[in-house]
Amino acid sequence: MGKYSIGEFEEIVLLTVAVLYENAYGIAIKEDIETRLKRSVSVGAMRIALKRLEKKGFLTSEFGEATAVRGGKRKRYFKVTPFGKKALEEAMAARQQLWEAIPSVAFDFKFI
């Protein structure tokens, strides 16, 4: 796990970026998380997560074209790097492994 340290929220953001593929920029990510997971996300929290992910090398970003909306500001589009993909796979694998290790009686709540 050590090489790919990733938090829960970071993981969600990273996955969403992958889901949105070509269209992954700030507001789109925020709204996708909000509609899909029914949790509210503040611009600040999301920005920090993106910044960290980029710093860790899971994401790359580049500016798009400027438009008349958004006060003329350009959008920053994010893309998952191969390294990021590996991190996601690792995280999933770790969970998978843990799920499989759970003894079948552990979730058998009938007799408790």
Added chain:
Amino acid sequence: MSNKPTEKPIPSPPRWLLAFLRWFCEPYLLEDVEGDLTELFERRAENSPTRARWLFALDVVKLLRPGIVKNFAFVTTQNNNAMLFNHIKMAIRHGLRYKGYTALNLFGLVVGLTSSILILLWVNDEVEKDQFHVNADRIYQVWRNMYQANGEIITTGSIPGPLGEALANNYPEVHEVTYYSWELELLFRLDENVSYEKGRYVSPEFFSIFSFPFVAGDPASALKDPHSVVISEKLAEKYFGENWKTDALSKMIKIDENQEFTVSGIFKDTGSQSSMTFDFVLPAHEYIARNEWIKSWFNGGFNIYFTVKPGADLAAVQQRIEQEINNNTDHAADERLMVLKATDSYLHSNFKNGVPSGGRVQYVRILTIIAIFLLVISCINFMNLSTARASRRTKEIGVRKVLGAQRRTLGQQFLVESFMITVAAVILSIGFVLLIIPYFNGLTDKQLLLDFTDSRFWIGICALIAATGLLSGSYPALLLPSFKVTNSLKGTIKQSASSIYFRNGLVVFQFALSIILIIGSLVVARQMNFVLNKNLGLDKENLAYLYMPQDLANRRDVYKTELLNIPEVKEVSFASGNPLQYGRSTGSSQWDGKDPNAEIEVNVLMVDLGFLSSMGMEIADGRDFSKDFASDTANYIINEVMADIMGFDEPLGQNLSVWGSKGKVIGIVRNFHMQSLYEPIAPLVVAYNPPYTSVALIRLQNDIPKAITGIEKVTTALSPAFPFQYEFMDTSYAASYRTEMSLSALVNIFAIVSIFISCLGLFGLSSFSADQRSKEIGIRKVHGASVPGLVMLLSRDYARLMIVAFVLAAPVAWYYMQQWLDNFAFRTDLTVTAFLLAGLTAFVVGALTVSVKSYQAAIANPTRTLKDE
């Protein structure tokens, strides 16, 4: 960027929030974050722009978190936070180490701040007066300038009634007009509840022009019915008991014994924030219907207020209204109208040559200046003490410098110290203000309070802290870090001549300010003394007066006889008003040879027999009215001013007509003051006309309380329906100068406070210098110097400073006090005594302060001071 024209413009988020965001946001993230927020805003704004703006603000605030906020220079370049904590710690340690010095500093600042806060509260209350009206910016009052034959201009707010209709009908700029009458005192009766109440006649529009809040009833329609009355909460409670809120409305109440009025509204008591005061209002149109005189362009009457429509051209109103009276009276006399903002009239109520010339605003200015003076004086204390004691801290400064402290950091240290002391002083002062404020309110006749929920209060307090902290900390922060490292470590700081001069200059400045205040308080006290004891031309001692209700006035002869039967009553006479506050005048008087174009406003006082003698007035020439001359009912007595205006060598026997009734001048009475001493004495005609008299003037002797009980008995026997109310002439006269008296008390107190604070500073300075020179004194003593000689030596420098301060203060004080006295038509002169007394007081108090410490230093045993080294 393609810019397609869209149907409606895209709204943009609040610009200041964007600016804020750009300021704090990490530049790398800025463009994207700003874009995101703007996009969110644009989407939300389609539904509700207001909500979008709020949410935008919320988003911006949420961005204030590490990771988004950029690295500010002060956070990274140095270990500033640590230094700041160190400075605070040093300030606390230093403060505790020198307790006496800290206490002295704090005490001076607290006294100064407490006084300043109190004064500023007072000033704020004055400035806020009448500003609560929603339309305050659009309410105007009409004033009338009467151009007199002698070149004077009399300004009055009493305006001919028809002007109100003219304003409402012929002026498109005018929105609403209201009449506002003189103060009425009418008898209210509801069953057993009877007493006199004060109120006004006003128009139905009154309550939509002025925003007096209503508790019950509808302000818009309350006065439409001519038989309605609107009363204050206070009256409602008084007449209708505890449940007045539900009981009072639509009930009948009898006013002035002859008519029932329906209570149609209840307003909140006018209170201290309004300069207009009344406990009830009656509809003016009801009064106008009954009184023909008010419908004439030739008579003044109501005050008139109006609102202009928003954006209307006031200058046009101003220009048209000026000649309105002259046009309607065919220029019978030159009377011009002007329009002034109504809410300004409280502070600017005096007129000179037809234009406003100050009023209470002068007191507001004086006290603001005093507040600043006191603050400056106490800040100077702080500056002086910290720089004088700098040598105590030279080692600390030296060590800090050696360890790499920059000048700037050292400066910061001293600023932090002064700010900490200031904050502590402000907190203490607020406590003291809370303690003192009830007494201060009693003195100034106000209801001031500290409103902790008011944001302006906190802004004010922060401004006060910033001003005081900077003012007192800036000089030490500049001076102290400039010492040379080598010298300061050796401890041989010789303070430069310029810094000593500066410090002496500050002491001079402090004392000059204190001396100015003392001179001011002496001059004000002298003038007040002059006003209260001036020979007014009549004897106001032991003179009671009361307004006679109609049934008493109808039987005034019986009343007089009955009164004179009381042994303690010496004389009784009747007049048409209080002769010390008289203002019934006419421009219609005629005499032979009067210039027909000249307007001369003449006061007319109607009296019965014996008026002059019972008032103690002096007859300059001729005779008093007498029952031996049947023709005297048509004759007149005039005052000296009137005699001068008529201009005859022999005024006695001349023809004079007033209000069309012809008679002869039979006597001249010495001038007496009919108005305040701010005004010159006006021309007066006294007419013998008992039926028009309404005030009983009763001269008492011997046992005054017994006299009053006797008078009450007689009065209530003759007029059982009316409550007995009387006043003494001298007390009501003194009451009319209440503002001046409370001002004079304030100036007195603050003059004492200022000298006190200055002395605190002087005490600190002199004790410090005595401390520093203890070795010198020891050596001098060993060589045989005497104690008085040493005290002289130590005090001489300060004495010189005091004298310089006096020389500087005297001309300034002379100039301003001259100006203040010029407001009075009757005034004392500035005397040298006041100046000398003030100078001497400051000198003596200062010298005493200095010599306390000097004496202590001089009697100290030289072996103690010389033992080490």
